[in-house]
């Protein structure tokens with residue numbers, strides 16, 4: 001091999017296997033996002049030996065911050081809610097603080113070309129549309145109450161809800177065009193996709209897992225002052241040299257009682273493995289023997305949403321002078337949501353903008369300068385011509401990131417959860433699954449990732465320390 005890594009595109013031959021160093025441990029955790037880091041910390045607290053293998057040259061996965069001109073910029077996850085007990089506790093444990101999101105001022109809405117700003121917390125819709133929205137919320141709350149959070153495929157109406165997309169359900173549930181436009185823009189942003197891409201069952205499971213539609217509205221309440229990636233970095237520091245970066249896992253060989261996990265350079269043998277990554281990525285690993293077909297078919301179908309995040313800095317938060325909060329919802333153009341992310345006391349103004357679904361996919365095809373111009377034009381709709389003159393423009397295309405290929409998380413089309421849903425969580429022999437996609441609280445969020453890591457570690461502990 002002459003020191004070069006062996007890139008596995010197939011299960012290695014007996015001779016190739018003998019060429020790589022082999023190590024023993026009890027548990028191999030794959031993926032150093034919040035799910036994998038949480039699982040590893042749990043194992044460590046129970047004196048279980050483990051290694052944490054991460055493909056990238058950094059920890060954090062979809063949590064990624066970088067210092068730009070002396071200011072930490074969150075390119076991935078950013079906000080937390082006081083309704084998220086695990087994140088609240090983790091931030092406290094690792095000595096991190098949060099800043100309340102600036103919300104003073106009017107919220108801007110552009111729906112079907114109609115532009116309005118509202119100070120009251122109530123969306124500025126014609127009265128019949130508002131009634132329609134209130135009716136929809138009631139319907140949703142009702143659906144959320146009836147779903148089985150641990151196993152949505154077992155819910156009484158699962159078949160019925162899994163047979164339709166969120167789009168078709170909305171079309172037949174709402175009567176007002178502005179009411180529908182409002183819900184669409186909120187859902188497209190929250191789910192990072194077009195409403196025809198996922199089943200009603202998946203959408204209701206997601207919102208119910210957060211405690212309902214009203215709780216989701218708290219999701220952007222606060223942000224992590226030190227930058228969100230400070231959390232995974234501090235968690236990794238606590239794990240010491242058990243964390244191995246630049247170690248993409250290519251193959252997993254397993255029996256009922258043991259598992260061997262192969263990177264390009266090493267093989268790790270253990271009793272159990274936790275694969276803490278989106279289902280799509282778990283599906284790209286080679287397994288020997290092959291996984292049960294239900295699991296494989298699930299990973300073929302549960303793809304990532306589409307998102308690009310933009311962080312745009314200005315000399316000052318000029319929108320505040322105009323009485324605007326910086327929060328805007330728009331269904332025209334590629335940007336669905338903007339929020340004020342200005343650092344308190346720094347003078348500068350910062351807007352975070354999220355393009356999701358079709359908007360993100362279209363923007364991703366443009367050259368950077370063209371994209372910047374389109375994004376700034378979108379920002380000028382709520383905030384005026386000053387939005388065309390930023391002092392800094394940062395962007396992250398999560399769809400092109402080789403170890404995420406989209407975000408915020410996976411969402412699932414009709415017909416999948418009812419047929420293949422159990423395979424999302426069910427261990428296969430010694431292999432356990434984690435990642436926010438497997439969460440039953442705050443699915444798609446950091447809180448969900450942490451819960452999934454706790455759950456997978458608990459499964460492993462039950463198996464190896466009965």
Ligand SMILES: Cc1cc2nc3c(=O)[nH]c(=O)nc-3n(C[C@H](O)[C@H](O)[C@H](O)COP(=O)(O)OP(=O)(O)OC[C@H]3O[C@@H](n4cnc5c(N)ncnc54)[C@H](O)[C@@H]3O)c2cc1C
Nearest residue numbers: 031033034035055061062077078079249407435436445446
């Ligand atoms: C733009 C954006 C904004 C977001 N905003 C928020 C927010 O404000 N608040 C919030 O709560 N959530 C937010 N999220 C969602 C949040 O980031 C995720 O829910 C959470 O970080 C997922 O953590 P995870 O550990 O499940 O997965 P990941 O973070 O994806 O971790 C999986 C890890 O596995 C690694 N990996 C994959 N395959 C392999 C392999 N074969 N071998 C080794 N390693 C592998 C990956 O490199 C990655 O590090 C956002 C996401 C995005 C993309």
